[in-house]
Amino acid sequence: MKGAELKPADLKGLLRGLLEKGVVDCLVMPHRAGKTVSYMLVKDPDKIESPESAIFAPSFVVNAANLVKGWTIKEKVGIVAKPCEIRAAIELIKLKQMDNESVLLIAVDCSGAYTNQVYTENYADIGDQADSAKMKALEGKGVTIRDACAICANKLADVGDIIIARAAGENLVAAGLTDMGVDALTTLELSLEDKDLERTAEKEKIAGDAKAKLDALPQMGSLDALEEFLHDCIVCKNCRDMCPVCYCKECFFEQPLGKPTGGDLLNLAELRGAIGLPPGQLFYHLTRVYHVSTTCVGCGACEDACPKDIPLTRFYPVITQKVQDIFEYVPGKDVEEPLPFTAYEEEELEDKLRD
Amino acid sequence: MGEEAKGDFEPKIVGFTCNWCTYAAADLAGTSRKKYPPNSRIIRLMCSGRLDPMFVLKVLLNGADGVFFSGCHPGECHYIKGNFYARRRIAALRTILKEFGLDERFKSYWISASEGEKFANTMKSQAEEVKKLGPSPLRGKIL
Numbered sequence: 001m002k003g004a005e006l007k008p009a010d011l012k013g014l015l016r017g018l019l020e021k022g023v024v025d026c027l028v029m030p031h032r033a034g035k036t037v038s039y040m041l042v043k044d045p046d047k048i049e050s051p052e053s054a055i056f057a058p059s060f061v062v063n064a065a066n067l068v069k070g071w072t073i074k075e076k077v078g079i080v081a082k083p084c085e086i087r088a089a090i091e092l093i094k095l096k097q098m099d100n101e102s103v104l105l106i107a108v109d110c111s112g113a114y115t116n117q118v119y120t121e122n123y124a125d126i127g128d129q130a131d132s133a134k135m136k137a138l139e140g141k142g143v144t145i146r147d148a149c150a151i152c153a154n155k156l157a158d159v160g161d162i163i164i165a166r167a168a169g170e171n172l173v174a175a176g177l178t179d180m181g182v183d184a185l186t187t188l189e190l191s192l193e194d195k196d197l198e199r200t201a202e203k204e205k206i207a208g209d210a211k212a213k214l215d216a217l218p219q220m221g222s223l224d225a226l227e228e229f230l231h232d233c234i235v236c237k238n239c240r241d242m243c244p245v246c247y248c249k250e251c252f253f254e255q256p257l258g259k260p261t262g263g264d265l266l267n268l269a270e271l272r273g274a275i276g277l278p279p280g281q282l283f284y285h286l287t288r289v290y291h292v293s294t295t296c297v298g299c300g301a302c303e304d305a306c307p308k309d310i311p312l313t314r315f316y317p318v319i320t321q322k323v324q325d326i327f328e329y330v331p332g333k334d335v336e337e338p339l340p341f342t343a344y345e346e347e348e349l350e351d352k353l354r355d
Numbered sequence: 356m357g358e359e360a361k362g363d364f365e366p367k368i369v370g371f372t373c374n375w376c377t378y379a380a381a382d383l384a385g386t387s388r389k390k391y392p393p394n395s396r397i398i399r400l401m402c403s404g405r406l407d408p409m410f411v412l413k414v415l416l417n418g419a420d421g422v423f424f425s426g427c428h429p430g431e432c433h434y435i436k437g438n439f440y441a442r443r444r445i446a447a448l449r450t451i452l453k454e455f456g457l458d459e460r461f462k463s464y465w466i467s468a469s470e471g472e473k474f475a476n477t478m479k480s481q482a483e484e485v486k487k488l489g490p491s492p493l494r495g496k497i498l
Contacts, residue, residue, distance in 0.1 A: 223455045223492055252409070272418070274497045282498055286412050286451065293447050319454055323447045340447075344439035346430060352446035353463045 002182050003175025003195035005167070008052040014174060015080070016045040017188040024078035024104050024184075028064055030054040035123035036116055039064060055080055055108050055164070056129035059119035060146060063301045065089040065244040069097050076102050082110040084152065084299040086160040087332020088244035091295045094339055097247050104184060105160030111135065112149035115304055147313040148300020151214040153207040156199055159332055165197055173197065217314055226282070229315065232308045233281045239302035239312055240288060245295040245331075253284055289319050294340045295331050296320035326352055366420035366485040368395040371410060373403045373438070376427035376467045383471030391478040394485070395423070402426070404437025408448040415457060418494035421485035425464040425477075438465075459488060 006014065018024050019042070031040045032054040038061050042048060064081035065088035071077065079089060086107040092098045111130055113119075119126060122143050126134070135145065144150070157163035161181030165173045175195050176182030185192060220226050237253060240246045252258040260268060260279060269275050298317035306312055324331065326349065327340040372378045378399045384391065400406060403426025414422050424445060432438045445463050452458040462481055466474050 220454060221456075223457065226455050227496065227498075272498075276497050280498075283412060283416050286416075287409050290408050290412070290448055290451055293451065319451055322454070323450045326446055326450055327443070341440070341443055344436065344443055346439070349442055349446040352449060353442065 001175045001177060001195055001197055002185070002192040003173045003197065004185065004190040004192050006164075006172040006174055008170055008172060011051045011055070011164075011172070012048055014188060014190075015048050015051050018078055018104070018184065019043070019045045019048075021187050023076075023187050025075035027078040027080060028068060029078075029080035030057065030061075032057070032128075035120045037061065037119075038116075039067060051080075053128045056111075056166075057119070058111055058113045058126060058130045058135075058145070059116045060113040060149070060300065060304065061116050062242065063088055063244040063299050065092055066242060066301065068103070069244060069247060071098065074102060076104060078104040078106060080106045080108060080164075082113070083107045083154055083157050083159060084110070084297050084332075085244070086157075087154070087297040088299060090159060090332040090335050091245050091297065091339075092247065093335055095245070095247055095295070100335060104162070104180060106162045106164065107157035107160040108164045109157045109166045110149075110155045112145040112152065112155060114143070114145055118143060146300050146303070147213075147217065147311065148298055148303060148317055151210050151217065151313070151317065152298060153203075153210040154330075155206055156203055158197075163197065165199075214318070217318065220314065229310070230281045230285055232310060233285070234308060235278045235281055235284055236307060237284070238305040238307060239316075242301045242305035243288075243292060243296075244299065244301065245292050245297065246288065248291075252287070253280070258284075285315065289316060292316065293320045293323040294327060294329055296324075297331050364486070364490055366394050366482060366490070367418075368421035368423065368481060368485060369414045369419045370395045370397045370423045370425065371400055371403070371406050372397055372424075372466075373405075373426040373433070374399055374401045375433035376431070377425040377464070377474065379468035380466045380470050380474040383468065384475040385471075387471050389471060389475035391475040392482040394421075394482045395478055402432065402434050402437035403441040404432075404434065406441055406444070408444050411448060411461060415452075415460065415491070416493055416498055418491055419460075420488070420491045420494075421460050421462070421481060423462040423464060423481060425466050428465040428467055431467060460485065460491065 015027060019027060027042045028039055030037045037054045037057045037059050064079055064085040068077060068079060069092055086105045089105055093100045125138060157165055161178045162184060163175050163177060167173050173195055174185060175197055176185045220229060265279060296316055300313050302316050303312040329340050381397060406424055411422050426438045426441060429438055449458050449461060452461055464477055
């Protein structure tokens, strides 16, 4: 792939250049506010001050793809975000919630992230970015990354139009993965040369660590365990609202059948003797896990969003991973690959229907 | 509920069948006077592709002891490819149900319009299997 080496200080010029040269009309990117980072939508290049202090920050606020979901505008939006967020954006393109031609996806290497609360509390130790040695030391002190990040095998940027990878020392490499990405970097007058950013060995190590963490997560395994797990759920549906790939305009669970009240509930109670309140915890989560089963990118936004602190990472990413395995589908990997539920093979899956 | 001894209760089974193959097979089983247990309640869909996995979830959560889905054999769908899509959805749903041990209560079959005998036998064997499993654990729960 074609790329150029950069110093951290060059990032500002690169991102400003995208706006100044009209490659994109606006940028959605992280910005720093004291000890924390959050996203901003920028039009004025002068507002981009020190991006290197924010875009590598190991803090997860919200999935950036969720912020631009359903934007049907002609203007071109550049999105600078972590790989899981870019993968979610690619799924949204496939789900026709965004237009491939009107987004420029820029994925940044991730090292795993803390929840934004943990990040802010421990900013003095974590700093603007963290490497594995620093994270290991913090883990010893009980400051750990989010479960979703611990089990993520795809932390290195390898999707989207442009990737910004961390190379040896402080150096960075910006490389174009698609024609749109290469064109953008060419317009910025960067001297592009062939770069090998496969990083196979590094990826294997990350995948191995992730697998070990996944195996160490508590398993549910039974209906009783699931009932207990979801018992505190208040069906606020915040996990749905923060999920980048849950996109229905009219959610079933906002309609009378999915959200029964009054007389309807009384009828259900009559039928079953007693029903739990608020109604439909299991029905809601089982339906939602099916709905996102092929598109869940495992970003863990659902867990962060839960006001009852239910560790939803043990539910959503863990289960959807198993569904994705049977279709050999990796969400967000390739914008051309059809969604599993929109395609079929004439002979397949018979064993999965019956075993 | 939930207290009947295993094997000594009459299970409630809900079935989703397509109009063109399995429902016709059920018809044929009737007209050719094949006997099968009366445990299944059939809901006819125009195509197995109409089966929204939520139907299955809802039926299970409301306490059905068994659920089945049956359509035309793959490649013989009246609408050409409805059952191919259905197969992918069902495979995904079963993978999820398996996590909680509910997959054994959810069966899928391909039964064509000429297979009245197969339909009757399938109903018989499923009723026996579900009887062995006992009442659904979801029946007595407060959900």
